[in-house]
Amino acid sequence: MKFCPECGAPVELKQPPDDNRERHVCTACATIHYQNPKMIVGAIPEWEDGRILLCKRAIEPRIGLWTLPAGFMENGETTPEAAARETREEANASIQVGELYSMFNIPYINQVYLLFRARLLDLEFFPGTESLEVALFHEHEIPWDQLAFRAVSMTLKDYFADRLAGRFQMHMGDLLAPMNNKP
Amino acid sequence: MKFCPECGAPVELKQPPDDNRERHVCTACATIHYQNPKMIVGAIPEWEDGRILLCKRAIEPRIGLWTLPAGFMENGETTPEAAARETREEANASIQVGELYSMFNIPYINQVYLLFRARLLDLEFFPGTESLEVALFHEHEIPWDQLAFRAVSMTLKDYFADRLAGRFQMHMGDLLAPMNNKP
Numbered sequence: 001m002k003f004c005p006e007c008g009a010p011v012e013l014k015q016p017p018d019d020n021r022e023r024h025v026c027t028a029c030a031t032i033h034y035q036n037p038k039m040i041v042g043a044i045p046e047w048e049d050g051r052i053l054l055c056k057r058a059i060e061p062r063i064g065l066w067t068l069p070a071g072f073m074e075n076g077e078t079t080p081e082a083a084a085r086e087t088r089e090e091a092n093a094s095i096q097v098g099e100l101y102s103m104f105n106i107p108y109i110n111q112v113y114l115l116f117r118a119r120l121l122d123l124e125f126f127p128g129t130e131s132l133e134v135a136l137f138h139e140h141e142i143p144w145d146q147l148a149f150r151a152v153s154m155t156l157k158d159y160f161a162d163r164l165a166g167r168f169q170m171h172m173g174d175l176l177a178p179m180n181n182k183p
Numbered sequence: 184m185k186f187c188p189e190c191g192a193p194v195e196l197k198q199p200p201d202d203n204r205e206r207h208v209c210t211a212c213a214t215i216h217y218q219n220p221k222m223i224v225g226a227i228p229e230w231e232d233g234r235i236l237l238c239k240r241a242i243e244p245r246i247g248l249w250t251l252p253a254g255f256m257e258n259g260e261t262t263p264e265a266a267a268r269e270t271r272e273e274a275n276a277s278i279q280v281g282e283l284y285s286m287f288n289i290p291y292i293n294q295v296y297l298l299f300r301a302r303l304l305d306l307e308f309f310p311g312t313e314s315l316e317v318a319l320f321h322e323h324e325i326p327w328d329q330l331a332f333r334a335v336s337m338t339l340k341d342y343f344a345d346r347l348a349g350r351f352q353m354h355m356g357d358l359l360a361p362m363n364n365k366p
Contacts, residue, residue: 003191005184005216010191018312020272021257033188036221037256039295073220074204078288078357079295089203100286100355105261112222112262129201170353172283174261 006031037110040151041082042070043118044159045095051136052156053120054143055090058132062148068115068155069093071130083116091134093125102158102171104151108178113151117168150175189214220293223334224265225253226301227342228278234319235339236303237326238273241315245331251298251338252276254313266299274317276308285341285354287334291361296334300351333358 001024004011009028016023016032024033045053045068054066069087073079080097087093098117105112120136127134137143139160147153154173162168184207187194192211199206199215207216228236228251237249252270256262263280270276281300288295303319310317320326322343330336337356345351 001188003186003188005186005188005194008186008191008193011188034255035258037258037260038219039222072217073295075218075220075293076290077220078290079286079355080288081290100283100353103262103283105263107259107261107264110258112256170283172262 001033001035004029004031005033035110037107037112039073039079039082040070040111040113041073041079041086042068042113042115043083043087043095043097044068044101044115044155045087045091045093045118045120047120047123047136050163051138052142052159053087053091053093053125053134053136055127055131056133056135057130057148058127059130064132065148066143066146066152067148068152070113070115070152079114080116083114083118087118088128090128090131091125092128093134094121095119096121099168100170101168102151102155102173104154104172105174106151107174108176113149115151115155150179184216184218187212187214188216218293220290220295222256222262222265223253223294223296224256224262224269225251225296225298226266226270226278226280227251227284227298227338228270228274228276228301228303230303230306230319233346234321235325235342236270236274236276236308236317236319238310238314239316239318240313240331241310242313247315248331249326249329249335250331251335253296253298253335262297263299266297266301270301271311273311273314274308275311276317277304278302279304282351283353284351285334285338285356287337287355288357289334290357291359296332298334298338333362 004026011024071086073082095118187209194207254269256265278301
C-alpha cells in the first residue's frame, strides 16, 4: 500500500499510539489501514461410494495440479456458504456442507485454510472456468504426487485415516515455510 | 475504498472478466482490490480450579462489558499465536492454547470468530490497555447480562455444558443480524 484508499494521499508506515506494530497511516487524513490474514475455505466432497471430488487447476498458482475445491472467502457469506460456493464455481457441484474438518495456518503468506466435510449430492458436476477437469477418486486413485497444495494432501491423508478408524476428528496444522516451492 | 492503494488514482466498482461480483478496480493501473472477511481470534482461558478469565472492555464497541480475550488476527501469525497474543495484550495473561472450540460466522460485518480452549498458566494477570478489569469467574459468577458479544455468551454456555457432560466438541454458529444492537 502506497496511497490512502480513502483520500488518495500518500501513506507512511508508522506505529500508531496504543499499538505495538507498524501500520499504513495516511499522511493527510490519518486513517490507519490494517492488513489482516485471509481465509481460504473449501470442501472435501464425498460421493456415496466413498470417492472424493477433486479439481484439476486451470489457473495459477499450481496450474495443472489437483486440489479440493477451495478459494478466498468473500464478504457477506458464512464459512459453509463459502465452501459450497467454491465447490459450485470450480466444479459445478452441489454439496451439503458438514463439520469443519481441518484448519491450516500459513503465516508466511497470511492465509488460514478451512476445509469442511461435505456430501456430494449428485453426479451432475463439470469443470468451472478455474478447472481443467473434475473427477471422483477412491483413496487408492488419488494422484498424491500431483496435488497442488500441502494443506490438501495432509487433509486427504488425515481424512482417509479417520474414515478407516471410523471416527472423524478436527485436524489443525501450521505450514511455516514453503516446501519445494509448494505453498 | 475510493482511491487505488497502489497508484492513488480513483477506483470504480465493476465486475472483472471471469469474476461474478463487483470489485474495486483502479481506473488507471487496473489493479483489482479484493476485500475479504477478517478473523477475530481468542481464547477461553481456564484456571486449574475451573474458573474462566474474562476482561472488562476499556474500548468501543461495548465498552464496560465483559468478554473473552480476543481480537483481530494479524499478518504473520497462526491462529493459536493470535489467541495467545490477544490474551497477553488484553490481560497480561499467559496461556497454553488447546483445540479450536467455537467458530461463529458474522457475515453482516464480514467477520469470523475463532475461539480456542486454553489453560491459564499462572495468576500473574492484570488489565492491558484495552481492559478496565480482568478477573476469574466460576460458572455461577459469570455476568451473563454484562457480556459484550453473543459469540462470547454462546461459547461460554456451550463450554460449561460440555464440561459438565465430560466431553468437549467443536461448536459452529451463524449470527446473521445484530440483536439489541449487539454484534
